[in-house]
Amino acid sequence: MGQIVSNERLSHDIYRMTVAGTYAGQMGQFYMLRCDDGYRGDRYPLLSRPISIHDRNEREIIFLYRVHGRGTALLAELDAGQRVLLEGPFGNGFPSLEQPGRIALVGGGMGVAPLLPVLRNYRDADVFLGYTGEPFAVDYYCQAAATAQQVQVLSYTARSILEQIQPDRYDTIMACGPVGMLKALADMCTDQQLYISIEKRMACGIGACLGCTVRTMAGNRRACQEGPVFPVEEVLWHELASL
Numbered sequence: 001m002g003q004i005v006s007n008e009r010l011s012h013d014i015y016r017m018t019v020a021g022t023y024a025g026q027m028g029q030f031y032m033l034r035c036d037d038g039y040r041g042d043r044y045p046l047l048s049r050p051i052s053i054h055d056r057n058e059r060e061i062i063f064l065y066r067v068h069g070r071g072t073a074l075l076a077e078l079d080a081g082q083r084v085l086l087e088g089p090f091g092n093g094f095p096s097l098e099q100p101g102r103i104a105l106v107g108g109g110m111g112v113a114p115l116l117p118v119l120r121n122y123r124d125a126d127v128f129l130g131y132t133g134e135p136f137a138v139d140y141y142c143q144a145a146a147t148a149q150q151v152q153v154l155s156y157t158a159r160s161i162l163e164q165i166q167p168d169r170y171d172t173i174m175a176c177g178p179v180g181m182l183k184a185l186a187d188m189c190t191d192q193q194l195y196i197s198i199e200k201r202m203a204c205g206i207g208a209c210l211g212c213t214v215r216t217m218a219g220n221r222r223a224c225q226e227g228p229v230f231p232v233e234e235v236l237w238h239e240l241a242s243l
Helices: 070-076 115-121 138-144 179-188
Strands: 002-009 014-020 030-035 049-056 060-066 083-090 103-108 126-131 151-155 172-176 193-197 213-216 219-222 229-231
Touching (some): 002 070, 014 070, 014 083, 030 070, 049 115, 060 070, 115 138, 115 172, 126 138, 172 179, 179 193
Parallel strands (some): 103 172, 126 151, 172 193
Antiparallel strands (some): 002 014, 002 083, 030 049, 030 083, 049 060, 193 229, 213 219
């Protein structure tokens, strides 16, 4: 349980919550969050919501989330000074590579959220952020990059951020976003190492309920444990299309 420092509204349905405290977590991992209601059985929804780590330091941890349902709507109502229940970190995140070569980070919509810790680890990476509506959180990426010119942003419903990417310029690409965007990116890549973070509904976050199981080339995998980040060669795209 942590105390909220701020719960800033970035756009009409996007919030950035900062929670005080020292929390562990690697790039691409997530926490399970819910309002502090004492686990009363009459409060809906009972289950926590998985939200990726957007940023953290020795004093606080930060989550970037969209209001999409009752659970996140309740989180958006919380103010500074109130408390939130959080458990984690969970999941298998983006890899820390000794020789990644030239790196590109690609985010679409809420898929931009887990890429900020990746950029802090690979400050020379080129960043491509795509939105269909008002861009959000862009300043944080510009500040984290070695130079602001590394960050490219596209906000347009009829075009894709992938139009600005030349995959053959990179050795490693790490991405998160809609399945269609990730599949199109995979089709563009040939010799690159490509890692993608997928979204999947979760109940427990610890792998016990098997509710987030997804089939891969390596067999059944739990998105909350073996994922949410997978190397692209393990991905079965027809399986992800149903998520």
